[in-house]
Amino acid sequence: MKLPRLFFGTNLKMYQTASETAAFLGELAQLTADLREEPVVRFVIPSFPSLPAAGAVERNGIRLGAQNMHWENAGQYTGEVSPLMLRDLGCIDLVEIGHSERRQLFGETSQQCNQKVLSALANGFTALLCVGETAAEKYYSISDETLAIQLKVGLADVSPAEIAAGRVWIAYEPVWAIGVNGKPAPPAYVQERHQRLRLLLRELYPGQCCSVPLLYGGSVNSENASAYIGLEDVDGLFVGRAAWNAPAFDALLRQVYAVWKEKGGSGPC
Ligand code: PGA
Numbered sequence: 001m002k003l004p005r006l007f008f009g010t011n012l013k014m015y016q017t018a019s020e021t022a023a024f025l026g027e028l029a030q031l032t033a034d035l036r037e038e039p040v041v042r043f044v045i046p047s048f049p050s051l052p053a054a055g056a057v058e059r060n061g062i063r064l065g066a067q068n069m070h071w072e073n074a075g076q077y078t079g080e081v082s083p084l085m086l087r088d089l090g091c092i093d094l095v096e097i098g099h100s101e102r103r104q105l106f107g108e109t110s111q112q113c114n115q116k117v118l119s120a121l122a123n124g125f126t127a128l129l130c131v132g133e134t135a136a137e138k139y140y141s142i143s144d145e146t147l148a149i150q151l152k153v154g155l156a157d158v159s160p161a162e163i164a165a166g167r168v169w170i171a172y173e174p175v176w177a178i179g180v181n182g183k184p185a186p187p188a189y190v191q192e193r194h195q196r197l198r199l200l201l202r203e204l205y206p207g208q209c210c211s212v213p214l215l216y217g218g219s220v221n222s223e224n225a226s227a228y229i230g231l232e233d234v235d236g237l238f239v240g241r242a243a244w245n246a247p248a249f250d251a252l253l254r255q256v257y258a259v260w261k262e263k264g265g266s267g268p269c
Contacts, residue, residue, distance in 0.1 A: 006229075006260045007169065007213045007236025008253050009043030010243040011067060011096060012050070021050035022057050027246035029060040032253065036061040040257055041213075041236070045096050045128075048081055055091025065094030065128065068102060071112070071119035083123035095120040096128045098154060100175045104134075110153035117154055121162050128169045129154045130238075131197075132218070135176035144196050147172070151200055163205045169213045171238045172197060177218030179240065184219040187227040194233035225252055226259045 016024060025044060032042055045065040046054050054064055070080040086092055097120065098113035113129060120127040131150040133143040155168065162168060172193055177185045194214050201212055216228050217238030228234055237256060243249040 003210065003213055003235045005039040005041050005213075005235075006257055007041045007043075007215055008239070008256060009041075009045065009063075009065075009236075010239045010249060011045040011099065012047060012244065013067070013101070013240065014047060015244060016046065016050060018050040018053035021046045022053040024244070024246055025054050025057045025059060025062065028249055029058060029062055031246055031250040032062070033060040035253070035257070038257070040253070042253065043094060045094070051086075051089050051092060055089055063094055064092045065096055065126075066092050067096050067099065069095045069097070069116055069120060069125075071115035083119055083125070086125070087123055093124075093126055094128055094169075095125045096130065096171075098150070099130045100132050100173055100178060104175060110150050113150075113154045114156050117168070118157060121158065121167055126167045126169060128171060128215075128238075130171045130173055130217075132173040132175050132178075138174065138176060143174075143193065147193060147197060148200055151197060152204070155204065160205050160208055163201075163208045164211050166211045166213075169215060170197060170201075171215040171217050173217040173238065179219070182219040184221075184224050187224070187231055190216055190228060191231040191233060194231065198233050220252075222252055222255060225256050229256045229259050230263050 043063040043065055045067050048066065066086050069086060070077055070082050073082050073084045097116045098108060102108040117127045117129055131147050133146040137143055137146045158168060174185055177183060197214055213235040214233055215236040215238040216234045220228060220237050220239045221242040225237060229237060243252055
């Protein structure tokens with residue numbers, strides 16, 4: 001089961017200043033310009049302070065996202081960023097919600113993620129909801145239960161129309177696979193989790209589950225990326241540190257795109 005487009009992007013986390021982000025994006029836009037007409041969705045998610053500089057760069061179709069967002073339009077929430085503020089920038093159309101670093105290090109709950117998803121959609125953004133189990137949850141064999149809770153709560157009250165419009169993306173990122181101390185997940189394990197997520201989406205949104213791209217992330221690199229993108233239920237990759245310079249992003253994307261095309265990635269879902 002494949003979507004008609006390949007999804008490939010990176011979250012810059014708390015790396016790169018505004019000028020570094022602009023330089024990265026400018027180089028990436030040039031390197032990948034020829035992919036603009038291909039069925040490939042490229043996206044970059046910089047830090048908040050880098051967004052204006054990133055927005056000023058000629059991006060050749062690369063989509064820009066924010067790493068987080070409060071659900072209220074305004075309020076007494078020191079240190080938070082509202083959807084109105086993001087909309088006012090005029091350069092982003094994607095908001096990442098519930099990355100495991102937000103959930104693990106900053107205590108974000110699935111209920112809060114749900115409020116953010118609903119607010120992002122109401123404000124015209126595409127919501128990229130991240131889900132993933134911890135090492136302990138995997139040890140106790142409750143990965144699928146965790147994913148089901150994160151997905152069902154995260155998408156509560158999201159309408160079938162929003163799903164059908166393709167404005168919800170899901171990234172499966174096992175917490176234990178992310179970052180320098182992460183251990184890349186075995187591809188067969190990833191396929192099982194993605195298949196379960198797809199089944200859940202089918203239950204929640206009969207007839208529309210194919211509108212939701214399922215991305216995989218967690219220590220993706222040039223050695224394992226081809227195996228992941230070759231999996232039946234993986235529609236794209238969400239890459240961290242292996243894509244933080246433009247030539248590396250470009251090379252990994254081209255490697256993945258070649259495998260995706262070879263596997264018949266552009267066929268009907
Ligand atoms: P990583 O990050 O590829 O550096 O493990 C992935 C992520 O956090 O999305």
